[in-house]
Amino acid sequence: MIPTVYDISITNVVSIGIEKTLDEAVDKLSKANLRTIVVENKKQNCFHILTTRELLQFKIENINKDTALYKLNIPKAKALDKNMNLLTVLNYIDFSDEYMVITHKDELLGIVSYTDIVNNIDPQLIMEKQTISSLIHQYKAITTNENSSTFEAISLLKDNSATDAILVLNKEYKPKGIFTTKDFIDVIRYDYDLSKPIKDYMTSPVDTLYDDTTISNAINFIKKKHYKRIVVVNKDGKISGVITQKELLRTFYNKWIELIKEEGSKISKTNEHLMQITSELETKVALDHLTKLYNRKKFDELLDSHIEEFSNLKDETFCMLILDIDDFKLLNDNHGHLFGDEVLKDISKILTTKSRGSDIVARWGGEEFVVILPKTNLEHATFFAEKIRQTIENFDFEKINKVTCSLGLAQFHNSDNKIELFKRADDALYRAKSLGKNRVELEHL
Structure with a gap:
């Protein structure tokens, strides 16, 4: 018999009204020695769940502790009836539902995590419900x-x-x-x-x-x-x-094993849970919100790492590419910033799909992208850059006939530092712009 969601839920739940302050919520958590508190919103007849993940974020953002909870962006939780069996629940939730509340006739009975549900279901059932996306x-x-x-x-x-x-x-x-x-x-x-x-x-x-x-x-x-x-x-x-x-x-099975290991790691609850939250926050900090590519800060770290690695290799090198969308401000002015965002996401997809698994693709800022091409000389990097340029030029963007880009390329040399390498690529991009746009230009040594 398949267990119900209530059978595997945690019932010693601490809750607080949404009109209370952040300081009061933290005080309740500390006194109960818990890491999760349910926030009850009786006016809207729904629940939110405040975890250490959000508390860390509020700390980073320096949110005042006297702020009322309803003013904060606390995730809304799905409410599951206590009598739902786990197979039914699996059809109703996905990986984004980290925690859910268990209720019966609008009364709060407990909470359950996605991991708890997955670990109580046979892997074959997961295969029949999870998509390849x-x-x-x-x-x-x-x-x-x-x-x-x-x-x-x-x-x-x-x-x-x-x-x-x-x-x-x-x-x-x-x-x-x-x-x-x-x-x-x-x-x-x-x-x-x-x-x-x-x-x-x-x-x-x-x-x-x-x-x-x-x-x-x-x-x-x-x-x-x-x-x-x-x-x-x-x-x-x-x-x-x-x-x-x-x-x-x-x-799939690697993902399944990771979930099982994650469940086992709860033996050392506090420290490992905080480590997991910190790791997830680091991942968020490393990604650009719009394109889901690495952001400028993470790219800088990875570029430093590649320079250190390739400085010690005599027969290997790497190239760096800077891409800038031509006339992007005009595109935004004519079609709106939402359309501009879609163009940025489409070009991000082109870059990631066309690149190799070892390549590093990032959004540098605005309409600029950067790519590290490991173990690639200038000749092969030029071929790659030209393919990117042609693909973008021929891509069918909604509402507009054509979008083009200009690209600058530089190759790493053993005596290089980050500033010199980036300047040569940036100078090459500037030449591409000044020579008519929609072209690839190489570094001048």
Whole structure:
């Protein structure tokens, strides 16, 4: 028999009215030796949950302790009836619901965490409910345009030895076909013309799955079709990523094991819980809110790390790219800042999808992006930058015919420091702008 959510809930709950102050909430938590308090909003007939995560954030923001709780951004909690079984609950919640309240006839009975629910359900049930969207983000597709030459596609296969397939996209960024190592063998066998577009030799059409497909259905799809990999698209049919059956299963079970370990770690409650919260806050601090790319501060740290690493390598180097969207202020003025935000997010997706797993992509600020290309010389970095420029120029942005960008490139040399490297890339970007925009310019040593 599947247990109810009340069976696994914590019932020694401390609550406080939303009209009370932050100081009063902290005092209650301290006296009860707890880390979570339920905030009752009787006027709106709902509940909020205040955890140490929010308290840390309020401390960072220097929020006055006399501030009333209703003035603070405290997450609203989902309310679950005590008689709901865990399988029903799993259909009702997702990973974003860290804590939920247990109620019956509007009376507060307890709280339960997402981890508690997951750890009381068999993994097979999770596979039937969880979608591949939560797993696919780390598996980038290596892509090229359908009109790119076969030589360019073969070069991509060579430069990305970890993959055995190139996804071929149309100008709307939707999959049109796939070029695998098997297709490459045919190219060699029949001595095909490498200057012809890759669409002449790709396997087409390509079967895709939407990113809201469950893990279980995705695995069944692979088995039924006898495919090695899944091509995943979003609701608009645009590419999200590519994942193999092996990667799919490994990623899921790794995630499951992490959840089990997380539950076991509650033995040392206070310290480990605070460490987890701190780690999550560090991740938030490292990401740009709009694009979900690394922000400027995190990029600076990673650039320092790469300079330290490559300073000791004689035969290896890396390149840095700065990208600036052309006439972005005019775009905002004509179409509004919300549309400008969508353009920034689309370009972020292009950069992450086109880059390798080892590349570092970040938003530098405003309409500027930066990319670190490890183990890449200026020649190969130029090829990458030109592909980015062409992809953005050909991308179908809503409401506007075309968006272009200018790019500056610099290569790291052993005697470089961060300021010198960045200045050369920035100077190259300035030349690209001054020479007419929508172009790639290289450093001048």
